[in-house]
Structure formats: C-alpha cells, structure tokens
Amino acid sequence: MRRFSLGLLDIEKLQVGYVSKNGYVKAVDGIDLKIAEGEVFGLAGESGCGKTTAMLSIMQLLPPAGRILGGRIIFDDMDLVGLSDAALRKIRWKRISMVFQGAMNALNPVYNVGSQIAEAIMLHEKSSRRDAFRRARDLLELVGLDPSRGSDYPHQFSGGMRQRAIIAMALACNPRLVIADEPVTALDVIVQDQILKLMKQLQEKLHLSMILISHDLSVIAQTCDSVAIMYAGKIVEHADIISIFEKPLHPYTQALVKAFPSVRATRKLTVIPGSPPDLTSPPTGCRFHPRCPVKIDACMQEEPQLIRVEEEHYAACHLLRAERKSDGD
Amino acid sequence: MAVLPIRRLIEKFAYFLLTLFLVVSLNFFLFRILPGDPVKMLFRDPRMTPQDLANLRVMFGLDQPLYIQYYLYLVNLLHGNLGVSFAYDQPVFPIVMQRLSNTVLLVGVAYIFFVLVGIFLGVLAAWKHGTRCDSFCVSFALTTYSVPTFWLSMLFIIVFSVWLGIFPTSGMETIGVGVESFGAYVLDLLSHLAMPVITLVLYYMGFYTILARSSLLEEFTQDYVLTARAKGMSKWQVIRKHTLRNAMLPSLTLAAINIGAVVGGVLQTEMVFSWPGIGSLTYEALLLRDYPLLQGAFLITALSVLAANFAVDILYTWLDPRVRY
Amino acid sequence: MQEHLKTIRKFWNSYKRSKRGMIGLIILVFFFVQAVFAAQLAPYAPDQSLGPSSILLSPTLAHPLGTDEVSRDVLSEVIYASRVSLMVGFLAAFLSLVVGTFIGLLAGYYGGLKAEVLMRITDLFLVIPFLPLVIVLAAIFGSSMLNLILVIGITGWTWTARTVRSQILSLKERPFVERARSIGAKDSHIILQHILPNVIPLAFANSVILIGNAILAESVLSFFGLGDPVHVSWGMMLHYAYLSGAMTLGAYWYVIPPGVCIVLVMVAFALVGNALDDLLSPRLKTSWI
Numbered sequence: 001m002r003r004f005s006l007g008l009l010d011i012e013k014l015q016v017g018y019v020s021k022n023g024y025v026k027a028v029d030g031i032d033l034k035i036a037e038g039e040v041f042g043l044a045g046e047s048g049c050g051k052t053t054a055m056l057s058i059m060q061l062l063p064p065a066g067r068i069l070g071g072r073i074i075f076d077d078m079d080l081v082g083l084s085d086a087a088l089r090k091i092r093w094k095r096i097s098m099v100f101q102g103a104m105n106a107l108n109p110v111y112n113v114g115s116q117i118a119e120a121i122m123l124h125e126k127s128s129r130r131d132a133f134r135r136a137r138d139l140l141e142l143v144g145l146d147p148s149r150g151s152d153y154p155h156q157f158s159g160g161m162r163q164r165a166i167i168a169m170a171l172a173c174n175p176r177l178v179i180a181d182e183p184v185t186a187l188d189v190i191v192q193d194q195i196l197k198l199m200k201q202l203q204e205k206l207h208l209s210m211i212l213i214s215h216d217l218s219v220i221a222q223t224c225d226s227v228a229i230m231y232a233g234k235i236v237e238h239a240d241i242i243s244i245f246e247k248p249l250h251p252y253t254q255a256l257v258k259a260f261p262s263v264r265a266t267r268k269l270t271v272i273p274g275s276p277p278d279l280t281s282p283p284t285g286c287r288f289h290p291r292c293p294v295k296i297d298a299c300m301q302e303e304p305q306l307i308r309v310e311e312e313h314y315a316a317c318h319l320l321r322a323e324r325k326s327d328g329d
Numbered sequence: 330m331a332v333l334p335i336r337r338l339i340e341k342f343a344y345f346l347l348t349l350f351l352v353v354s355l356n357f358f359l360f361r362i363l364p365g366d367p368v369k370m371l372f373r374d375p376r377m378t379p380q381d382l383a384n385l386r387v388m389f390g391l392d393q394p395l396y397i398q399y400y401l402y403l404v405n406l407l408h409g410n411l412g413v414s415f416a417y418d419q420p421v422f423p424i425v426m427q428r429l430s431n432t433v434l435l436v437g438v439a440y441i442f443f444v445l446v447g448i449f450l451g452v453l454a455a456w457k458h459g460t461r462c463d464s465f466c467v468s469f470a471l472t473t474y475s476v477p478t479f480w481l482s483m484l485f486i487i488v489f490s491v492w493l494g495i496f497p498t499s500g501m502e503t504i505g506v507g508v509e510s511f512g513a514y515v516l517d518l519l520s521h522l523a524m525p526v527i528t529l530v531l532y533y534m535g536f537y538t539i540l541a542r543s544s545l546l547e548e549f550t551q552d553y554v555l556t557a558r559a560k561g562m563s564k565w566q567v568i569r570k571h572t573l574r575n576a577m578l579p580s581l582t583l584a585a586i587n588i589g590a591v592v593g594g595v596l597q598t599e600m601v602f603s604w605p606g607i608g609s610l611t612y613e614a615l616l617l618r619d620y621p622l623l624q625g626a627f628l629i630t631a632l633s634v635l636a637a638n639f640a641v642d643i644l645y646t647w648l649d650p651r652v653r654y
Numbered sequence: 655m656q657e658h659l660k661t662i663r664k665f666w667n668s669y670k671r672s673k674r675g676m677i678g679l680i681i682l683v684f685f686f687v688q689a690v691f692a693a694q695l696a697p698y699a700p701d702q703s704l705g706p707s708s709i710l711l712s713p714t715l716a717h718p719l720g721t722d723e724v725s726r727d728v729l730s731e732v733i734y735a736s737r738v739s740l741m742v743g744f745l746a747a748f749l750s751l752v753v754g755t756f757i758g759l760l761a762g763y764y765g766g767l768k769a770e771v772l773m774r775i776t777d778l779f780l781v782i783p784f785l786p787l788v789i790v791l792a793a794i795f796g797s798s799m800l801n802l803i804l805v806i807g808i809t810g811w812t813w814t815a816r817t818v819r820s821q822i823l824s825l826k827e828r829p830f831v832e833r834a835r836s837i838g839a840k841d842s843h844i845i846l847q848h849i850l851p852n853v854i855p856l857a858f859a860n861s862v863i864l865i866g867n868a869i870l871a872e873s874v875l876s877f878f879g880l881g882d883p884v885h886v887s888w889g890m891m892l893h894y895a896y897l898s899g900a901m902t903l904g905a906y907w908y909v910i911p912p913g914v915c916i917v918l919v920m921v922a923f924a925l926v927g928n929a930l931d932d933l934l935s936p937r938l939k940t941s942w943i
Contacts (some may be wrong), residue, residue, distance in 0.1 A: 061559055063940045085563075092561035105552040108571055119570075253585065270377045351778055359790060361747060458941075471928075475920030477870060479877050480913035483901050484914060491904045498902065550939035564943060595784035597874060601896070612787055612878060615793050623793060630786045 008034040008177060008209050009058070009324035014071035016050070024069060025279050027053040029233040031071075032306070035177070038281050039046045040203060040210045042241070044217055044256070048276050050233040051213045055179050059092050073297075075093030094124045099199075103110040103186030107154040113138075113165050114150025114188065120172040130152075139168040141196060160191035171206070178203075179211045190283070196222050217256055218266060221245065232277050232287040235306060239313035249315040252293050286318065294319060337646055341470035345639040346620070352635065356628045360620060391422035411628070412507055416613070421625035425607060427631060431501060432606030436595055438522060444584050446530060447537025448577070454538065455545035456568060466538060467577040474535030478594040482528050482601035487565045489524060496524050499603035536587070537580055544579045548572035589634045605631075610643050664792070668933055675929025681922035685745040685915070690734040696730035700886070710900070713907050720907035722876065722891075723898035731891055732911045738887035739916070742803055750868070751805025751861050754814025755853065762822030763841075763849065779812045785874065792880040806871045814860055821856050826848055854859040866923035873916050881889035888912035 011033040017024030028050040035041045043051045043112045056062050058073055058080065073080040075096065080088070100106040102248040106114055117139060118132035127135070137147035154162060163183060170178055183194040183199065200223050203210050214220055220227055221241065224278040228238040229252065237250040255272045274291035277283050281291055296318060304316040349644065405411070411421040411616065447470075454466035501521050502514070535570040548574060557567040596608035603609065607626055614623035669675055688695060698704075704725045711721045719728035748846075754775035757776070791805050825831065834844050875881055876889030877896070891912040895901070900908045 046366045059559060061555060061942075063942055065940070089561040089563060092559055094561065100552065108553040108557075109550075110574065123561050124470060181523050216480075348781060352660050352782060355782075359794060376883060410899065450749050457804070458943075471924045472917070472921055475866075475870075475924055476917050477873055477877075477913065478888075479874060480909075480916065482910050483892070484913070485898065486901050487904055487906055487909060490904060522686045549941040549943045551942070554941040558942060567943060589781055592783035593874070596785050596789075597877070600878070611789060615789055615878070620793075623790065627790050631782050633780060638665075 007034050008037045008039075008076070009033070009211075010070045010072075010074040011054075011058075012074070014054065014057065014073065015069040016053050016062070017067055018063075018271065019065045019067065020280070024067065026069070027066075027233055027279060028057070031228075031230070031233075031235045033228060033235070033238075035209060035211065037211055038207055039226065040200075040212060040224045042220035042227040043211060043230060044215065044220050044227055045230035046215055046276055048279075049230045051230050051254070052181055053310040054230075055098075055181060055211065055213055058179065058211045059096055060088055060100075061092075064111075090124075093120055093170075093175065094173045095175055096177045096179065097170040097173065098179040099167055099170045099178060099183050101182045101185055102159055102166055106166055107162065107169075109154055112151050112153050112202045113157070117165075117172050120169060124173045136168075136174070139171060140165065142171070142202070143168045159187050160195060163187065163191075163195050164198065167202070171202065174206075175208070177209045177211070181211070181213045182215070183212070185214065192219070193222075199223060203325075229256065232272075232282060233279060234287060234316070236288065236317070238306065240317075241312070243313050247313075249309055249313070249320055250288075250317050251294055251319075252288050253315075255293075286316075288309045337415065338643065341639070341642055341646065343393065348349070348635055349632065350497065353403070353628065354399075354632045356624060357399055360624050361398075363650065376583035397428070411625035414614075414619055414622040414625075415585055416617045416619045416622065421621050424622070425625045425629045426625070428605060428607045428610045428626075431604065432595060432599065432608060435522065435525055435529075435599070435604060435606060436591060437606040439533070439595075440524045440584075440591070442526065443530040444537055444580075447534030448580055450534065451541025451580075452545060452568075452573070454542045455549070456565070458549075463542075467542070470535035470538035472535075473531045474533070476532065477597070478528060478532050479601050481531065485524050485528055487602070497521055500604050520573065521604075525598045525604055528598050528602075529591070529594055531593060536583060540583055541576065542579050544576040545572055548576045569610040581645070584647055586638065586643070588637045592630060592634060617632045657725060660865065665933070667931060668825035672929040672932065674925045678925030678929065681918055683719065683935065685736055685740065685873045685919055685922075688733055689740050689847055692733050692737055696727075696733040698727040698730040700726065700731050700734035702726060702730075710898075710903065710905050710908070712905075719911050720905070722894065722908055723900070725914040728908055728911060732888070732915060735886050735888045735891055735912065736915060738882070738885045739869055739872060739889065740800070740919070740920065742799060742806070742872045743865050745812065746803045746868040746872065747864040749803065750810030750864050751814055751857060753808065754811035755797055755818050755857055757811060758815040758818025759822060759849070759853070762819035763826070764803040769819075773816075776815050778898050781808065784809060784871070788871070788875060789878065792875065794805055796851060797880040797882065802872060802881060805877070806868050810868060810871075812859065814864065817860055818853055818857060821853055822849060825852055855934060859927070859934050862923055866927070869916065869919055869923075888916050 011028050011031060013032060014028055014031055015026060016028040017026040031050075031054060033041075043055070045051050053062070053066070057066070058075075060068070060080070060083075062068075068081050075091070079169070080091070083091075107113065111119075114133055114136045117136035118129065121127055121132040121135055122125045122129070125132075133150065137150050140150055141147045145164050145168070147163060149157070149161075154165075157165060167183075170180075172308065174190060180199065186194050187195065196219065199210070199212075202208065210223075212220060212224055218249050224241050226238070227244050228235050229244075229250065230236070231252050237244070237248070237253045239249075244253065245257055248257045252272075259272065277287055277290070283300075285293070285301045286295070286299040286304050290296045294297065298318045302318070304318045306314045306316040307321065309315050309320055377392055408510045409422050411425070413419065414421050414424060417424055450466045450470065457463050485496075486498055489496045497520060501518070503517050505520075545568070551572070554567060557571045558564075562570070592608070595606065596611065598604065598613050599606045599608035607630055609628040611623065611630065613619075614626055704721065704727070705724065708723045709721065710723055711717060711725075717727050717729065719732065720732065722728055757772055761772045767931045788805055788809060792801065796807070797800050830848060831844060834848060872881065872887060873889030873892070876887050877893045879893055881887055881890045881893065883890070889912070892909065895905070895908045895912075898908075
C-alpha cells in the first residue's frame with residue numbers, strides 16, 4: 001500500500017469543457033487527484049464520464065473545441081495549465097507520454113513502425129537517424145517484439161503486437177509518467193493478460209509512474225495500486241486497490257464491483273439500470289441519484305463532497321456522512 | 330521499389346482504346362444526323378457544279394450505304410485525312426494540329442499555376458481553420474469559380490487593356506516582333522499569355538482550394554494526428570509530416586481527371602482573347618458552319634483529352650502509394 | 655403526411671442556423687421575385703428602342719445602367735433576362751435530375767451487365783469535353799430555347815446518375831430491402847415506397863449544384879451565340895455586347911451587370927449547396943488539430 005506522499009502529479013479542482021451552442025459543456029467538473037512517484041494509478045468509469053478528457057487535458061491535447069476552464073495541474077512543481085505551447089512541447093513525450101488504444105489509428109499507416117518510434121526520439125534528443133533507429137529496435141525488443149519488425153508497417157502487426165509497439169513508442173524518451181488510455185480494451189482476454197503483465201513488468205523495471213484509464217475494473221484490478229472512480233465528470237470514490245474491491249463505499253462503485261463476474265464468489269451478475277446523464281444539463285444534487293438504489297432526499301438537492309472516510313479512502317456520498325455522524329465521528 | 334501492376338495497365342489501355350473508338354464513332358454519327366444533302370452540307374461552295382458534287386459524292390462514298398461510309402471514314406482517319414475545310418480551302422488536319430499546339434501552351438502554363446495556387450490556398454485555409462483567413466480563402470474560392478470565364482476575360486480586357494493599357498487586347502503575338510530577337514519574342518509572348526492564363530487560373534484554382542482544404546480537415550480527424558501532437562510536434566510539423574501526403578491524393582486525382590473540364594474554360598478564353606488555339610478554331614468553324622473543320626476540331630479535342638487522361642492515369646497508377654506499400 | 659411536415663420543419667430550423675445558407679437563399683429569392691415581377695420592376699420594355707441618339711450611353715439617372723448598342727435600357731434588359739436564364743437553368747437541371755435519377759436507379763437496383771454498360775456510357779460522357787460537344791450538338795440541331803434545355807439537361811445527367819447509383823447500392827444492403835422482398839413485395843413497390851424516399855433528399859441536395867451548373871452552361875452557350883435570339887438571357891446580352899465591340903469601347907455598363915447577376919446567382923447556389931451538404935452529411939469525428 002502506497003502513501004500519497006511524494007506528489008509527481010497533482011490535479012486540483014480541474015474543470016474541462018467543450019464549446020457548444022450555449023456556452024460550455026463540462027466534461028470534467030472539478031476533480032482532485034494526486035499521483036505519487038512510482039505509483040500505478042487507475043482511473044475507472046463508464047464511457048463518457050470524462051476520464052479521457054481529464055487525461056488529455058494534462059498535456060493539453062484537447063481538440064480545438066476543448067478548453068480548460070479552471071483548476072491546476074501541477075507536475076514537477078510546474079503548473080501545466082497556462083504554459084505556452086512551446087514549453088508544453090518540451091514536456092510532451094519526454095516527461096509524460098501516452099499509450100493509446102491499439103485499435104485506434106494511433107500509428108500512421110504510411111510510415112513503418114521503427115520510423116515512428118525514431119521520430120519521437122529525434123524530436124527530443126540530438127540523435128542521428130541511425131542511432132534513433134537503433135534505439136527504436138532496442139525498444140521493440142524490450143516489449144517482446146522482434147527488432148527487425150521495425151521496418152514493417154502498422155497494418156502488418158496483429159492487435160497485440162501493435163499494442164506492444166505503441167508501448168515501446170511511449171517509452172522512447174524515458175518519460176517519468178506514462179498515461180495509458182484503454183490500452184487493452186480491443187484485445188482478446190489472453191492477449192490482454194500478456195500486455196498487462198508486460199506493462200507491469202516495465203513499470204517496475206523502469207521505475208515509471210503510470211495512470212491507467214479503463215472502463216473495465218478487472219484490468220485496473222490486475223495492475224493498479226490505487227483507483228479513482230469517475231462518474232459524470234466527477235470523482236465519486238478514491239482509494240487503494242484492495243479497499244475498493246473489499247469495501248466499496250459509493251453506491252456506484254458497489255454496483256461496478258458487483259457488475260463484473262468472479263469465478264470464485266457466487267455473486268449474481270447485476271446491471272446498473274439507466275444511463276449516464278446528459279452533461280449539458282446534469283442532474284441536481286448528486287449526479288448519480290437518478291440511478292442510485294439507496295438515495296435519500298438530500299441526494300437530490302445537494303451535491304456530496306469527497307470526504308475522507310478512512311485512512312486514504314475517500315468517497316462522495318451523503319449516506320456516508322450520515323453514517324459518520326451517527327458514528328459520532 | 331514499386332512493382333508495376335501490369336495487368337491493371339493493360340486493362341486501362343484496353344479501356345482507353347475502347348473509349349477512343351467510341352468517340353471516333355460518335356463523331357461520325359453525329360455529323361451524319363445533319364438534315365439535308367450531306368454533300369451540300371459538307372462542301373458548301375456555291376461555285377461547285379453538279380458534276381463536282383457528283384464526283385465528291387463518289388469520292389467520299391456518300392452514295393454508299395452508311396456502313397461503307399463509316400468504314401471509309403475510319404480508313405481516312407488512320408491516314409490523317411480529316412477532310413478539307415471550306416473556309417481555309419486546305420486539309421483540316423494540319424490546321425487543327427497547329428492550333429492545338431497553341432492551346433497546349435496556354436493550358437500547360439495555366440494548369441501548373443492553378444493547381445499550385447489552388448492547393449496552396451487550400452492548405453493555408455486548413456491550417457488556419459476557424460479563423461478569418463480560412464473563411465476568406467473559402468469565400469474567395471467559391472466566388473472565383475462562380476464567375477463565368479468568358480465574362481472574366483471581358484472584364485480583364487476592359488480594365489487592363491482598354492483602361493490601363495498594360496496588356497495587349499488579343500492574339501498570341503504582335504506581328505513582326507519575332508524578327509527582332511528571340512528575347513523580344515518571348516517577352517511579347519508572355520505579355521499576350523498573361524491575361525488568358527490569369528483568367529484560367531482564377532477560375533480553376535477554386536476547385537483545388539476547396540478540395541485540398543476539406544481533405545486536410547478530414548486528415549486532421551485521424552488518431553495518428555493526436556499521437557503526433559502528443560509526441561511534442563508543433564502544429565505545422567504535424568501537418569507537414571502526417572497529413573499533407575495523404576491529403577494531397579484527392580487533389581492529384583482531380584488534377585488528372587480535370588483535363589476535360591478545363592477545355593470548356595479554355596474555349597471561352599481563347600475566343601475572347603482571340604488566342605489562336607483549337608478552342609477558337611472550333612468557334613470559328615461553328616460560325617462559318619464549316620463542318621469538316623468543326624468535326625475535325627471536335628475529334629482532335631476529344632482525343633487529346635482522352636490521351637491526356639490516359640497518360641496521367643498511367644502515371645498515377647505507377648505512383649499510387651497503395652501499390653507501393 | 656404529418657410526419658413529413660414535421661421533418662421539413664425540423665430541417666428548416668437547422669438550415670436557418672447556417673449564415674451562409676441564409677445569404678444564398680435570400681439572393682435566390684431576390685432574383686426569383688425580380689424575375690416574376692419583371693414587368694412591374696423594369697422601367698422600360700426590354701426590346702424598346704429609344705431612338706438612334708441613345709446608343710451606348712453611359713449610366714445616367716434616366717438609365718442607371720446605360721443603354722446598349724440598339725439603344726435599349728440595360729437595366730430593363732437585365733431584369734427581363736433573369737427570367738430566361740433562371741427558367742432555362744431550372745428546367746435543364748430538372749431534366750438532368752430526372753434522367754440521372756432514373757438511370758442511377760436502374761443501374762443501382764438491377765445491377766448486372768446492363769448496369770455496367772450504362773455506367774460505362776456515363777463515364778464516356780464524363781470524359782468527352784462538355785463545351786465542344788454541346789457546340790457540335792447545337793450546330794447540328796439549331797439553337798432555340800428548347801434545344802438549349804434539352805442539350806444541357808441531357809449532358810448533365812452523368813453526375814446525378816453516379817451519385818444515385820452509389821446511394822442505392824448502399825441502400826440495397828440494408829435489412830429493410832431484404833425484409834420487404836421476403837414478404838413478397840414487388841420490385842416497383844420496393845422502389846417507390848422504400849428506396850425513393852431515401853434517395854430524394856440526396857438528389858435534392860445534388861440538384862442545387864445542377865441548377866447552378868445549368869445556368870452557367872446556358873450563359874456560356876448563349877455567349878457563343880447558341881442561345882435563343884428572341885428570349886434574351888444574361889448570356890445572350892453578353893453575346894450582343896461582345897459583338898457590338900462593347901469591350902474595346904470600354905462600355906463597362908453593358909458588360910458588368912449581366913455578368914454580376916450570373917455570379918451572384920452562382921454564388922448563391924454554391925452557398926445553399928454548401929449549407930445543405932453540411933446539414934445532410936455532418937462531420938462526426940473530432941479534429942485533433
């Protein structure tokens with residue numbers, strides 16, 4: 001169990017929105033996160049909850065319609081929000097890099113894989129083409145691929161191999177933090193397992209910090225030290241990995257944990273009824289209340305804040321406050 | 330190294346020959362639809378005696394059934410015999426070919442400029458997407474290709490020749506200039522070439538601007554563009570290295586198939602500027618109802634377009650990156 | 655029927671939001687009104703000659719656009735000419751649309767060898783340069799308004815045919831066609847009830863460009879003297895302007911107005927076409943730059 005002590009990345013009250021007809025649609029509405037050196041941090045939630053938007057905004061890779069509306073992103077004692085594009089470009093990939101979904105067109109089909117990795121190296125280091133390519137081949141070997149495949153094109157790789165190549169590319173400049181957005185989602189279960197094991201191995205060997213984003217809690221369970229659960233642009237629970245699974249506090253987390261099957265336990269498969277809210281007009285009070293099985297009156301009126309329920313276990317639910325009050329805490 | 334797709338080349342060549350044949354036949358049949366006595370239509374010289382007409386009738390096989398006439402037509406064609414022009418009283422073929430060369434000069438120069446300028450504006454607009462520069466480029470392109478070529482030519486003449494006196498009003502050369510020196514000749518040629526070329530460039534560049542811009546904008550939605558930006562490339566670096574190459578393909582395709590469309594604009598330009606090309610020849614032949622000349626001009630125009638399309642098609646097949654990779 | 659009205663209203667509301675589209679539409683309405691009320695708006699009758707001393711006068715208060723080489727008022731001519739230009743354009747485009755849709759439908763729905771041949775013929779027409787072909791046709795068949803409409807209309811079907819055909823090819827794959835067939839619906843029924851309603855919006859958007867092209871084609875042909883000499887269009891006005899040497903005489907008032915009208919109408923159609931295109935095929939993916 002890690003302590004949230006040495007802050008590598010500190011996100012404070014981050015709000016990110018997209019320009020629309022009537023002002024902004026807030027995809028991320030005030031989140032706070034701290035990631036420590038050497039930690040593997042998971043960010044979980046349904047599609048559309050804002051996790052990808054939050055991660056893109058760290059390096060300010062939002063599409064033209066996206067804006068950071070408020071908050072701070074502190075990395076290595078620097079607030080990334082408000083940095084010039086030139087300064088951001090020095091940080092991108094060199095200190096923070098990303099692993100994208102392999103199923104995406106993340107690799108350009110007209111260039112071979114080796115040159116795309118070498119491109120990253122040559123961007124940030126004074127390296128000759130030959131050296132860069134050599135480094136690229138070493139990286140391919142590091143992720144378990146045959147180095148000579150650097151001269152092959154992305155479409156010549158299978159899904160799993162392409163994902164490995166993307167991981168190799170992310171490590172090209174020895175970053176301190178790697179953000180992986182749904183890295184294994186499109187792969188079959190056996191390959192998923194291989195890739196996740198590879199990522200964990202590399203993370204330990206290279207002393208990396210990692211943020212892993214996924215809608216699949218089992219993926220997070222396999223790799224992360226701690227997890228934050230996002231819903232409708234807000235963080236509803238935040239704890240270390242074991243507490244989340246053994247003692248989920250927020251009704252949404254509980255539903256998520258119940259929702260995936262376990263071979264050992266005799267849990268029934270449950271589905272969370274309803275669907276995520278429309279962020280152009282989110283529900284009043286707690287955003288989860290329309291789908292919550294245990295809501296009380298307060299849930300519809302007041303938004304619950306993220307409170308510390310136990311040692312390093314935070315949750316945002318009115319029921320917990322009520323409980324704590326009754327515990328005389 | 331690229332592998333030449335032999336089979337595809339042969340297919341294309343066969344298709345080219347087929348189209349050639351169809352055009353040639355169409356040319357024949359169109360002119361046979363003419364009402365009235367074909368001999369009188371084709372050889373309308375009032376000095377001809379009935380005996381002359383009868384002789385001509387035999388010579389051109391006009392007393393024969395249609396299929397024999399068709400056969401004779403094809404044979405004549407292969408010998409480069411396109412008939413005799415009434416107005417010039419000379420064989421059609423050499424006249425047409427000489428005028429064709431003038432047109433090729435005009436079209437060649439204009440083509441290079443309108444493709445380059447058009448693409449440049451399109452890339453500029455996409456790069457500055459969402460700004461006023463973008464809106465301006467788009468509006469400019471939409472406007473210029475809404476302006477009829479002949480009218481633009483007329484305006485140019487009024488403004489630059491009549492009022493400002495910068496450029497000559499018509500023709501391809503000032504008579505007698507070539508005698509002095511080659512340099513003077515070239516300069517004179519350029520001054521005559523300037524306005525027709527500018528007119529054509531203004532009109533045809535619009536297509537390329539719009540196309541290049543939308544192709545680039547489409548490329549911008551690709552995931553590998555996000556990867557490139559995440560790697561720390563500047564906006565221009567990303568555009569240049571990851572989007573430009575793929576985005577240019579549709580524009581190149583357009584350049585290849587656009588040749589036929591340019592003919593229409595060239596015709597108008599040649600007419601208004603009195604540029605002695607095959608377009609103005611077509612118009613002259615129309616005015617004079619000189620059917621052999623009209624038929625010859627039309628045939629050569631159509632065949633030139635086909636040949637040019639075919640040549641570019643072959644080039645494109647060879648350069649197609651999908652074949653390479 | 656109610657449902658159709660609702661979709662039209664929804665469509666109109668989205669269309670209204672496009673600034674460009676509205677500008678284009680307003681210009682078109684302006685010209686349309688002007689054409690319909692020509693008799694009321696024009697100060698003189700279009701072929702009214704004002705006496706030999708009034709030849710090629712530059713603009714004055716009495717004649718805001720001057721007079722032409724047979725001393726007619728240019729302003730009135732321009733207003734009346736809009737009728738001819740617009741009408742020929744619309745009718746020719748309509749003809750292209752009908753013929754093109756019909757051929758595209760046949761080729762797309764029935765497929766097979768016949769379709770291949772049809773498409774090859776279409777391609778042939780695409781390759782042969784338009785203007786020389788039309789000049790030849792006009793030389794053979796003579797120049798009148800009807801001929802002009804026919805010639806432009808018939809040579810314009812190619813693009814519509816191709817677009818309709820590819821639309822139908824993709825529609826054919828959709829489940830509702832199979833379902834209709836499996837319950838024994840006749841081909842004609844399927845085409846009329848299911849395929850046509852899906853093709854019509856696309857054809858409608860296409861037709862905007864067709865009309866623009868037709869108007870341009872008419873003006874070019876008229877300029878070459880192949881238009882109707884009696885019913886003078888904008889192109890025909892420019893033809894007379896050219897013949898009378900207005901260019902070299904610097905009679906800009908004769909040359910500019912008909913051309914400006916053509917340009918405005920063309921731009922209007924381009925704007926409307928653009929707006930429709932944005933509406934009907936929205937870009938769903940986000941841009942990363």
